[in-house]
Structures are given as structure tokens and as C-alpha cells.
Amino acid sequence: MDHRLLMAVRSNDVKIIKQLADEENNILNGTSPQGNTVLHIAVKLGHWNAVKEIMKHDPKLSLIANHKGETAVHVACKGQDTIMTQSFIESVQTLEEGSSMDGISFRTARLTDHDGNTPLHFAARKNNVSSMKKLAVRDSESLLLVNQAGESPISIALDFKLKCCIKTIISLNPSALDYKGLNDQTALHRAVMRRDMDIVLIILKENPHLINSKDDKQRTPLHYGAALGEHNIVKTLLRASDASATYQEDYNKQIPLHLAAENGKICLLKLLLTPYPDTIELLDKRQQNILHIAVQK
Numbered sequence: 001m002d003h004r005l006l007m008a009v010r011s012n013d014v015k016i017i018k019q020l021a022d023e024e025n026n027i028l029n030g031t032s033p034q035g036n037t038v039l040h041i042a043v044k045l046g047h048w049n050a051v052k053e054i055m056k057h058d059p060k061l062s063l064i065a066n067h068k069g070e071t072a073v074h075v076a077c078k079g080q081d082t083i084m085t086q087s088f089i090e091s092v093q094t095l096e097e098g099s100s101m102d103g104i105s106f107r108t109a110r111l112t113d114h115d116g117n118t119p120l121h122f123a124a125r126k127n128n129v130s131s132m133k134k135l136a137v138r139d140s141e142s143l144l145l146v147n148q149a150g151e152s153p154i155s156i157a158l159d160f161k162l163k164c165c166i167k168t169i170i171s172l173n174p175s176a177l178d179y180k181g182l183n184d185q186t187a188l189h190r191a192v193m194r195r196d197m198d199i200v201l202i203i204l205k206e207n208p209h210l211i212n213s214k215d216d217k218q219r220t221p222l223h224y225g226a227a228l229g230e231h232n233i234v235k236t237l238l239r240a241s242d243a244s245a246t247y248q249e250d251y252n253k254q255i256p257l258h259l260a261a262e263n264g265k266i267c268l269l270k271l272l273l274t275p276y277p278d279t280i281e282l283l284d285k286r287q288q289n290i291l292h293i294a295v296q297k
Helices: 001-011 015-023 037-047 048-057 059-063 072-078 085-095 119-125 128-134 140-144 152-159 163-172 174-178 187-193 197-206 208-212 222-226 231-240 258-260 266-274 277-281 290-296
Strands: none
Touching: 001 037, 001 048, 001 085, 015 048, 037 059, 037 072, 037 128, 037 140, 037 187, 048 072, 072 128, 085 128, 085 187, 119 128, 119 152, 119 222, 119 258, 128 163, 128 258, 140 163, 140 174, 152 163, 152 174, 152 187, 163 197, 174 187, 174 197, 174 290, 187 208, 187 222, 197 208, 197 231, 208 222, 208 231, 208 290, 222 231, 222 258, 258 266, 258 290, 266 277, 277 290
């Protein structure tokens, strides 16, 4: 990478950038030892005047990936969620038809790095809701894409308990809640296991059918709520479900009541037993009911 150009980008000196780009045709094509172009660097620094000038001269730089496979759009979504960030994303989106890109066709929201992360994955990690909207409004199906770690944008938002981000994703594409990640767990499983009542309520409002969804251990969200002793979450799940949720068995033939007893969550036994007293007689794979389990505890 030309040293003069690098210094001009770092100082956001548009005049020098324009002069160098006009005088030397290929000067913008240089890269740093990490494979970053001048556009990567300008975006990372938030030098948006420099970004605009570089894009005028060579918009194809927006598709060049560094050694991590990250484009300048990925870098933008890892930074601050500003109006200028959104403006840059929009400027890249205008190139999607290929008219200014020598026939190259692409989807901005689907650009992936070497780990399978799209810009939306990075936007979710940073809770950059406005950038997420700008990316997904043209391509809501991109919110369903999963990286090599098995993460979708909504699973990342769930892990970081980002309520606004989760609401945004659901509003853009309700099908994002169909995601099943590690151990075949749904968004509702994750929210319950993270003891986050607010997110549980958000998910139930959009898709109450997830109450009876099962993971690879055949456990429902109610199983985990009971095991953790989350009284308010269990109460909420019971109110939103029918009787069948209380009788769902896991791979050990244990219902939520068994797990509450097994984990010493005595306060939950009454909550689970009162509406369905016959569950006290149900046996697990070891032929034990909750009385056997409680005695052992």
C-alpha cells in the first residue's frame, strides 16, 4: 500500500486521496500486511469523507476481502451504528445490480468471511440495529444464514440478551424464530436457559408454539425453566401453554416436574402439581416418580 495514500486516509485528507487516485490508476489497489484495502482502513477509522472519495474512484473495493475474508461492509458493521455507516451500506447496496461492477452480482447482506459470518452477524454482536435494518430490509432471508459456528444473527442476539436487536430481527423476518442451534435448541430454549423473562415474553408473543419444541434431549423450554427453578418463567410458560406441555417427556422419560425435584427446586413443585396433580404418579426411565427423587435429595 502506498505510504502517501495511507497517511491521507488516516488523516481523512480527501484532497490528497483524490489527487493520488487521479494521478496513478492502480494506487487504490494496494493492501496492508493483513490484506486490508484503503477502504477497509477508512471505514474502520470512521473517516467517511475518505470513504466517499474512494468509492467514487473504485466502488469494487467494497467487495475486496482481507485475510480474514472480511469486506469493508463487515468492518462497518463492527463499528459504531451511525448515519454514515448506514449511508455507506446503502452505497454498496446500490451496486448490487452489477451495472457499476463490471457485471458482478452480489447481495450485500450475504457477503461472508472465512468463518461464514455475514455483516448481519457482526451487526447483531454490536447491537447495531439501524445497520441491521438497512442490510435486511432488501433481503430479509439473509437473517436466516448460519455461520460455521452454527450461529444465526438471532442466536447471537439471544446470547447477548439484546432485546431491541431480537425485536428488530423478528419484525424483519418472523421465520428467524424457526432457527435451531446447538443441541437443536430453539430461541425459546435459549431465552429460558439465560433466565431472561423479557425475551421469553417477546418470543411467546410472536410464536407461542415454541413452548412444545424439543431439543436433542427431547426437552422443552419448560423442562429447563423447571430445572433452573425459574418460578416466574415457568408460571409464564404454563399460562401460555395447554396441558400437554406439563406431560412432555425427555429422553429419560422425565417431565418438567421430575427435573424440578431432581434439582431441588421445591418451590416449583406446587406450581407444577396444582393444575395437574396426576403428574405426581408419572414414572421416569428409572421407574421413579417425584417422591422417590425428592427423598434422594
